[in-house]
Amino acid sequence: HIRSKHFVHVLYDYETSIMWGCRQFFGEPEQYCILGLLPSYLERPNSSLVHMVKHLIDESKHPKSGFFLSNTQQLSEVLNEMESVAQPTLLFGVTFALLDFARDYPMRLSATCVIETGGMKGRGEEMLKPELHAYLKQQFECQHIYSEYGMTELLSQAYSTNDDVLYTPSWMSAFVRDLNDPLDVQHTGKGGIQIADLANLHACSFIATDDLGEVLPNGGFRIHGRIDHTEMRGCSLLSLSF
Template sequence: MWIDKIFNHHSDHEFSQLALEIFRYQFEQVAAYNQFCQLVGKTPGSVEHLDEIPFIPIELFKDFAITDEPSSTQMVFSSSGTTGSITSKHFVRDLEIYQLSADLAFRNLVGEPEKIAILALLPAYLERNGSSLIYMVDRLMRQSNHPESGFYLDDLSGLANKLRELDASGQPTLLIGVSFALLDLLDDGPFKLKNTVVMETGGMKGRRKEMVRAELHHELSSGFGVDKIWSEYGMTELLSQAYSKGDGIFCCPPWMKVMTRDPEDPFSWVQGPTGGINVIDLANVHSCSFIATQDLGRVKEDGAFEVLGRFDQSDIRGCNLMVI
């Protein structure tokens, strides 16, 4: 039932109506969300419009099993965090929804994986269990079915050689990597890539100093010899991803929407100025589709958005950059 509704709506009105339906469902079926809604005085009887739905603070994924049926969990994704920190856990009841979300978003916003070789430089994620990013990229590699697609951990020289070889042969290639590892790879540069998309997933993971996105992209584009650096915006608590084809401007798939809240008032909205990023992810139907992140950003009139930093004192996570 939910799969057809989530992935087959089209208009803004249909999105809003489905979001309200999911809100009512999660209010009744997700205990932690119900408790939060009661605390902030929001019930299905008092919520009639999309902008009245309460968004759960993302930190609650660290303390609660946010799911409609804990006994039916098929997989648990966990966040990276930093050494000694408490990680978030996303209890996934229906893996098919995550698979469809990841597949369709990539095809709609990036391209067809069957046509590209995928090289992944995600050491901080490969070194632990439960990464939704590793699950997604591994799935895309299987769809790519290119013999040279693969993950790289410590063999940066081998990756550099393979990258040059594929690019020189004219093979369309995606290099996807965590920010600090892509910078490390430039030690084997410089590169002059013509047939490769370089996509960063953000995050220094404590391995390098944090950088604003513009600074990072300038260094990466210069080092790899490409005009634009693409980006992926995702996190453990979301089953959907947004993508940027350059300049840090992200587009969402049709079942995902970003709104910005007033940094001083979490229940007020801002459009245009910088605000806290709230995400509606309809693919999160079995957990919580309404999440207030610790990211700061700005939403454009067409619904695209940019990430400008993070709130002070928020955890350093793998998917975002700090404001400096």
């Protein structure tokens, strides 16, 4: 398995996009205690997700902000402490780690935004997003589970803040392509998700993802799954025709 790489010419561009995106969806990071539950990702020194969360942790300047690799007991203690003083908190977590944590440490989270970043590859059966969110809401006794959508090839992130619809910052947009005709790209509808990320100043700003989804008239989009196991067609067939 070859990991994706994105050679970032100016790291400041990525960090600026991180900050502006956070401000647009959550406000200033300084108002939060920011926690990262990213096991396996922390073991990758150049992970873009780890860099994003680390930058937000550094900018939050809260003494309890930080990463948690396998010390989930300590994470539960920090969350309970933050909840006891109604400290607004952002908890970023990969899916498999959040599931394990929710199973082992059910608690009431009213001052905490739980943000799942995806990530079940090789860790068990993939759960549908509604099923995942329903379980986490039950275990954490909260009304909403948030989602972050990003990838190595992008310098920006989309977020869902109260349902399964993801929204992009103002310099990023989602489109949809016909699975049988990769040149047929529309602003709304169902198909393969395309992303335009203008923060990619020194790389490709237009990404054809392997995600299946739907783009809505208001610019939001949903992810329904992956194209991985479909028969070769569209872009794959084009690549074989030259």
